[in-house]
Amino acid sequence: xxxxxxxxxxxxxxxxxxxxxxxxxxxxxxxxxxxxxxxxxxxxxxxxxxxxxxxxxxxxxxxxxxxxxxxxxxxxxxxxxxxxxxxxxxxxxxxxxxxxxxxxxxxxxxxxxxxxxxxxxxxxxxxxxxxxxxxxxxxxxxxxxxxxxxxxxxxxxxxxxxxxxxxxxxxxxxxxxxxxxxxxxxxxxxxxxxxxxxxxxxxxxxxxxxxxxxx
Amino acid sequence: xxxxxxxxxxxxxxxxxxxxxxxxxxxxxxxxxxxxxxxxxxxxxxxxxxxxxxxxxxxxxxxxxxxxxxxxxxxxxxxxxxxxxxxxxxxxxxxxxxxxxxxxxxxxxxxxxxxxxxxxxxxxxxxxxxxxxxxxxxxxxxxxxxxxxxxxxxxxxxxxxxxxxxxxxxxxxxxxxxxxxxxxxxxxxxxxxxxxxxxxxxxxxxxxxxxxxxx
Amino acid sequence: xxxxxxxxxxxxxxxxxxxxxxxxxxxxxxxxxxxxxxxxxxxxxxxxxxxxxxxxxxxxxxxxxxxxxxxxxxxxxxxxxxxxxxxxxxxxxxxxxxxxxxxxxxxxxxxxxxxxxxxxxxxxxxxxxxxxxxxxxxxxxxxxxxxxxxxxxxxxxxxxxxxxxxxxxxxxxxxxxxxxxxxxxxxxxxxxxxxxxxxxxxxxxxxxxxxxxxx
Amino acid sequence: xxxxxxxxxxxxxxxxxxxxxxxxxxxxxxxxxxxxxxxxxxxxxxxxxxxxxxxxxxxxxxxxxxxxxxxxxxxxxxxxxxxxxxxxxxxxxxxxxxxxxxxxxxxxxxxxxxxxxxxxxxxxxxxxxxxxxxxxxxxxxxxxxxxxxxxxxxxxxxxxxxxxxxxxxxxxxxxxxxxxxxxxxxxxxxxxxxxxxxxxxxxxxxxxxxxxxxx
DNA sequence: GATGAATGAGATTTCATTCAT
DNA sequence: GATGAATGAAATCTCATTCAT
Numbered sequence: 058x059x060x061x062x063x064x065x066x067x068x069x070x071x072x073x074x075x076x077x078x079x080x081x082x083x084x085x086x087x088x089x090x091x092x093x094x095x096x097x098x099x100x101x102x103x104x105x106x107x108x109x110x111x112x113x114x115x116x117x118x119x120x121x122x123x124x125x126x127x128x129x130x131x132x133x134x135x136x137x138x139x140x141x142x143x144x145x146x147x148x149x150x151x152x153x154x155x156x157x158x159x160x161x162x163x164x165x166x167x168x169x170x171x172x173x174x175x176x177x178x179x180x181x182x183x184x185x186x187x188x189x190x191x192x193x194x195x196x197x198x199x200x201x202x203x204x205x206x207x208x209x210x211x212x213x214x215x216x217x218x219x220x221x222x223x224x225x226x227x228x229x230x231x232x233x234x235x236x237x238x239x240x241x242x243x244x245x246x247x248x249x250x251x252x253x254x255x256x257x258x259x260x261x262x263x264x265x266x267x268x269x270x271x272x
Numbered sequence: 273x274x275x276x277x278x279x280x281x282x283x284x285x286x287x288x289x290x291x292x293x294x295x296x297x298x299x300x301x302x303x304x305x306x307x308x309x310x311x312x313x314x315x316x317x318x319x320x321x322x323x324x325x326x327x328x329x330x331x332x333x334x335x336x337x338x339x340x341x342x343x344x345x346x347x348x349x350x351x352x353x354x355x356x357x358x359x360x361x362x363x364x365x366x367x368x369x370x371x372x373x374x375x376x377x378x379x380x381x382x383x384x385x386x387x388x389x390x391x392x393x394x395x396x397x398x399x400x401x402x403x404x405x406x407x408x409x410x411x412x413x414x415x416x417x418x419x420x421x422x423x424x425x426x427x428x429x430x431x432x433x434x435x436x437x438x439x440x441x442x443x444x445x446x447x448x449x450x451x452x453x454x455x456x457x458x459x460x461x462x463x464x465x466x467x468x469x470x471x472x473x474x475x476x477x478x479x480x481x482x483x484x485x486x487x
Numbered sequence: 488x489x490x491x492x493x494x495x496x497x498x499x500x501x502x503x504x505x506x507x508x509x510x511x512x513x514x515x516x517x518x519x520x521x522x523x524x525x526x527x528x529x530x531x532x533x534x535x536x537x538x539x540x541x542x543x544x545x546x547x548x549x550x551x552x553x554x555x556x557x558x559x560x561x562x563x564x565x566x567x568x569x570x571x572x573x574x575x576x577x578x579x580x581x582x583x584x585x586x587x588x589x590x591x592x593x594x595x596x597x598x599x600x601x602x603x604x605x606x607x608x609x610x611x612x613x614x615x616x617x618x619x620x621x622x623x624x625x626x627x628x629x630x631x632x633x634x635x636x637x638x639x640x641x642x643x644x645x646x647x648x649x650x651x652x653x654x655x656x657x658x659x660x661x662x663x664x665x666x667x668x669x670x671x672x673x674x675x676x677x678x679x680x681x682x683x684x685x686x687x688x689x690x691x692x693x694x695x696x697x698x699x700x701x702x
Numbered sequence: 703x704x705x706x707x708x709x710x711x712x713x714x715x716x717x718x719x720x721x722x723x724x725x726x727x728x729x730x731x732x733x734x735x736x737x738x739x740x741x742x743x744x745x746x747x748x749x750x751x752x753x754x755x756x757x758x759x760x761x762x763x764x765x766x767x768x769x770x771x772x773x774x775x776x777x778x779x780x781x782x783x784x785x786x787x788x789x790x791x792x793x794x795x796x797x798x799x800x801x802x803x804x805x806x807x808x809x810x811x812x813x814x815x816x817x818x819x820x821x822x823x824x825x826x827x828x829x830x831x832x833x834x835x836x837x838x839x840x841x842x843x844x845x846x847x848x849x850x851x852x853x854x855x856x857x858x859x860x861x862x863x864x865x866x867x868x869x870x871x872x873x874x875x876x877x878x879x880x881x882x883x884x885x886x887x888x889x890x891x892x893x894x895x896x897x898x899x900x901x902x903x904x905x906x907x908x909x910x911x912x913x914x915x916x917x
Numbered sequence: 918g919a920t921g922a923a924t925g926a927g928a929t930t931t932c933a934t935t936c937a938t
Numbered sequence: 939g940a941t942g943a944a945t946g947a948a949a950t951c952t953c954a955t956t957c958a959t
Contacts, residue, residue, distance in 0.1 A: 092307035218472040225444030257433040265480035522737035655874030
């Protein structure tokens with residue numbers, strides 16, 4: 058139905074309106090969810106007549122699906138290129154994790170849309186992608202395998218579990234932001250705090266919490 | 273209000289209705305969220321006249337808050353008693369984690385309500401508890417500190433970060449269930465799979481992914 | 488969905504409201520058709536909140552179908568009993584035709600609803616009855632056959648064609664009322680004019696179907 | 703309006719567009735009626751910009767009236783010339799009826815527009831013609847009178863009633879097509895079936911209006 | 918003359934809430 | 939305490955019409 062396959066960046070007035078609607082909708086859906094969002098609100102935010110939303114997207118639900126599609130595409134841009142084959146697996150993990158962590162840090166919209174979708178049991182997202190595996194789609198799986206092969210990472214790892222765990226360690230910081238903020242005096246989104254969380258994750262992933270005596 | 277008998281045991285018919293509403297509401301709110309749930313639906317599920325919901329709870333939103341309160345209380349039951357002071361810190365962590373993990377496994381309602389609440393930025397939950405920190409409320413903090421003190425856990429750990437990470441590792445398995453299920457052939461909620469995830473978490477938490485040569 | 492199978496004449500307040508809606512809708516749909524009618528208008532005419540229409544009938548379209556069902560049922564009341572087996576076939580025809588003609592004369596609502604339905608190609612009526620054959624449903628078919636068997640009516644008649652023709656001769660007077668009124672000075676619905684049309688039809692029909700002995 | 707060339711032959715592009723709109727509108731109005739038709743649909747069918755409809759016809763309603771005018775004109779083409787003064791009145795009736803019947807058979811659009819109009823109580827058609835009496839406008843009235851005068855048709859006929867009846871006998875076959883089709887195995891619009899209905903009508907009409915000599 | 922985009926008014930439908938009993 | 943019926947407000951969606959080019 059929609060031809061906005063990649064980025065909505067064609068032109069002509071209509072494309073621009075269509076895009077304005079999509080961006081406004083993405084913002085509002087991400088903040089309030091499908092049920093909480095109001096079409097009137099989206100129209101106002103897009104500075105366009107409500108009628109146009111139906112003209113371009115057919116229904117509120119379909120607009121939501123298009124918003125998902127648009128956001129899910131962001132993952133593709135992110136995913137590839139983190140794995141540098143010759144490189145130290147540890148370095149590869151660091152790179153991929155940093156990239157993913159900061160991607161989430163910078164795109165709250167994405168984080169929230171994915172979360173709504175999880176609560177909706179993938180009802181709408183499944184119309185867009187057979188399955189969105191976030192990180193799994195990226196190179197991280199290959200990186201881990203490479204590390205195992207090269208004897209750097211433990212050979213008994215279940216890569217799927219590790220991917221899921223890494224995913225969780227990054228995401229939780231953003232999805233629970235309001236709830237954990239009171240635990241720290243600084244703003245969770247400040248550069249320092251972000252970097253500090255990332256370092257914790259890397260440390261955690263590599264070493265766990267045990268003190269490893271080496272001799 | 274005027275002449276109702278005030279029996280010492282007040283669990284009369286009215287209390288039972290009130291409870292039926294709460295349980296039905298908890299189920300439906302957990303599945304659809306505040307905005308997605310319908311008062312009619314709740315009344316039907318509670319097998320009660322819609323009017324009673326307003327009689328007992330005043331409004332849909334307030335009913336939702338009561339559902340949150342009821343669920344958040346479950347945490348208290350869970351939290352205390354995991355920390356056995358003299359015990360090996362590793363053993364204490366294992367016990368607390370297992371307890372928490374299976375608590376989440378057995379209470380999807382809780383998991384989902386907490387997740388909706390996170391997306392709602394704690395708007396309603398904050399009416400109930402100043403902050404719900406799930407695990408943090410439990411003994412795990414103390415256990416970790418005890419482990420550090422006793423030289424078993426690394427001294428440079430930021431306990432808050434660790435608590436958050438452990439929380440994430442457990443929760444993600446349930447909140448993303450539908451999305452990750454395709455990665456495994458077995459049912460994610462089967463005993464085997466649950467135990468296997470728990471072991472992964474324990475292993476991950478204790479050791480991370482690196483191969484630690486010991487000599 | 489609806490339990491108003493026969494006549495809507497149960498009781499209790501809700502049944503009464505439901506009936507009021509149905510009657511108001513029948514009136515307005517018959518005057519303006521499905522597309523021309525407004526739900527607001529029906530609600531106002533039924534002196535009820537619009538919401539109730541959806542509560543009882545689900546949708547405008549479904550309400551229309553129920554109106555059709557209610558009206559089509561009138562035919563059954565009418566249809567049976569015109570055929571008196573031993574009687575002169577001519578007498579039987581006279582009786583059945585008079586009955587049908589005056590039924591149409593007295594129920595403009597029915598006439599118009601059936602006509603809208605015809606223009607809609609039976610789209611909605613077919614949900615109610617597999618086929619509404621108006622007169623054909625009545626005894627007239629039997630009466631004609633009886634007349635043929637007894638040598639009063641011409642043996643080469645195609646009863647289906649005759650039924651259709653009779654149907655047309657009666658109905659046209661009411662469906663084209665506004666258009667033909669200018670041809671006569673009196674009111675088409677006056678007793679005199681009605682009787683005069685009926686006599687014309689009977690005369691027309693008899694001299695058409697009668698076997699004319701020539702000697 | 704200011705400087706447009708006023709060619710003697712004005713059938714330029716504009717006239718052609720105007721006509722295309724009219725034809726598309728006639729088709730759609732005839733199928734769905736005034737209320738059921740959509741301006742968008744008409745524009746799409748005419749392969750023209752919607753704006754042009756307003757440019758040429760001012761409003762949807764006015765376009766409908768023009769469609770009626772265009773269709774009602776067809777009657778004039780049909781009407782005259784059926785009456786051959788010297789001819790046998792029976793022959794004249796046969797000719798006129800056949801002509802009318804097949805005119806209706808071939809122009810469903812006309813049949814349906816006239817029927818919508820009847821249900822609309824001539825609201826729009828009356829803007830076009832003070833009264834449209836279909837057949838009455840034709841020679842049939844004269845033919846009947848001629849037949850009476852010459853002692854072929856019964857002298858007590860009310861010509862208006864007969865005209866109305868003949869009108870009905872022809873029209874009903876087309877207006878109720880979908881509803882009566884199930885009564886016959888063949889397609890109602892097949893040559894055989896059409897001819898068979900026409901013969902029925904002629905037979906029906908003649909044996910009704912003919913003076914039956916008994917010796 | 919022609920077009921694509923846009924709109925305001927109003928249609929149908931939904932929903933939390935309250936009335937009358 | 940409990941119920942069935944009802945409602946006002948607001949949501950989604952539709953449509954004839956007009957603007958800007």
